[in-house]
Amino acid sequence: IKKIGVLTSGGDSPGMNAAIRSVVRTCAYMKVDCVGIYRGYQGMIEGDFKPMDARSVNNIINKGGTILKSARCDGFRTPEGRKKAYEQLKAEGIDAFVVIGGDGSFTGAMVFNQEYHFPIIGIPGTIDNDIFGTSNTVGFDTAMNTVVEVIDKIRDTASSHNRLFFVEVMGRDVGHIALNVGVGAGAEEILIPEANRGLERLLESLKRSKKSGKSSSIVVVAEGDKIGKSVFELKEYVEEHLPIYDVRVSVLGHMQRGGAPSCYDRVLASRMGVKAVESLLEGQTNFMVGIQNNKIILTPISKAIKGHTKIDKELIRVSEIMTT
Numbered sequence: 001i002k003k004i005g006v007l008t009s010g011g012d013s014p015g016m017n018a019a020i021r022s023v024v025r026t027c028a029y030m031k032v033d034c035v036g037i038y039r040g041y042q043g044m045i046e047g048d049f050k051p052m053d054a055r056s057v058n059n060i061i062n063k064g065g066t067i068l069k070s071a072r073c074d075g076f077r078t079p080e081g082r083k084k085a086y087e088q089l090k091a092e093g094i095d096a097f098v099v100i101g102g103d104g105s106f107t108g109a110m111v112f113n114q115e116y117h118f119p120i121i122g123i124p125g126t127i128d129n130d131i132f133g134t135s136n137t138v139g140f141d142t143a144m145n146t147v148v149e150v151i152d153k154i155r156d157t158a159s160s161h162n163r164l165f166f167v168e169v170m171g172r173d174v175g176h177i178a179l180n181v182g183v184g185a186g187a188e189e190i191l192i193p194e195a196n197r198g199l200e201r202l203l204e205s206l207k208r209s210k211k212s213g214k215s216s217s218i219v220v221v222a223e224g225d226k227i228g229k230s231v232f233e234l235k236e237y238v239e240e241h242l243p244i245y246d247v248r249v250s251v252l253g254h255m256q257r258g259g260a261p262s263c264y265d266r267v268l269a270s271r272m273g274v275k276a277v278e279s280l281l282e283g284q285t286n287f288m289v290g291i292q293n294n295k296i297i298l299t300p301i302s303k304a305i306k307g308h309t310k311i312d313k314e315l316i317r318v319s320e321i322m323t324t
């Protein structure tokens with residue numbers, strides 16, 4: 001392998017730049033060429049490439065977002081799109097790539113590898129932490145810290161007005177962000193898709209907490225929660241059934257994906273980038289780099305895509321005890 005491409009794909013996450021930097025610098029260290037592929041698979045199809053050397057990634061380890069830009073690309077889902085991408089890679093002399101993204105990005109890479117036997121390695125980059133084969137994805141830690149900081153602020157105003165807040169956080173179909181920030185920010189209740197305990201229980205818990213003398217309450221709601229109501233419907237429901245509460249809603253949205261990456265995410269991304277390039281140079285392909293028990297490991301990308309992340313049951317129990 002003489003030339004490695006690197007791209008970011010799907011929803012961005014803090015720490016993607018640190019991962020790009022690591023891939024580029026490891027290539028420089030190993031004396032192989034590196035090419036940045038802009039706008040994910042869309043840029044691959046269009047040949048939006050730029051050679052990168054160790055100096056192209058100065059001063060980006062601390063930056064949120066991705067300097068390579070990202071996109072969700074429909075074209076790469078089609079054989080024609082992948083053929084174009086292959087032709088562009090060949091024309092540029094790229095003979096392997098590292099894709100930093102989530103499971104959609106990995107699925108694309110896997111199919112591409114099957115069709116063209118093109119060496120690929122994935123680095124998990126998403127705030128959702130919904131990738132099997134790693135205890136942490138790049139961006140998850142930063143997003144949690146961002147959300148905890150915001151909920152602390154919401155708590156200030158909530159307690160000044162004796163209000164109840166429903167705070168909706170991202171996470172797509174899983175509740176990893178919600179559960180962790182719920183515990184970290186001392187939420188009254190945490191509603192996650194993995195543990196739907198119904199509306200009755202929520203009302204009971206809110207009643208109990210009011211009685212016990214709490215002046216404000218924060219309920220963290222994962223966007224993928226399946227309690228059957230949106231946060232706005234939840235507000236109406238509680239106002240109707242528990243008029244003792246003055247309720248507000250805060251949907252945190254895309255701010256959760258921005259900001260400077262935490263030290264943890266920067267270190268994780270740096271470690272993963274080194275492993276990705278080293279693995280390609282050792283002839284490994286179709287793997288995702290992950291971290292388990294603080295060890296950097298490889299998982300077959302097919303497993304990373306198909307496997308399901310498991311919510312931390314022990315943390316659910318902790319959250320229940322903490323809301324007493």
Ligand code: F6P
Pocket residue numbers: 011102126127128170171172223257
């Ligand atoms: O996967 C990351 C994520 O931020 C999810 O938490 C969220 O559901 C989704 O992306 C939002 O996607 P978009 O950027 O397309 O609005």
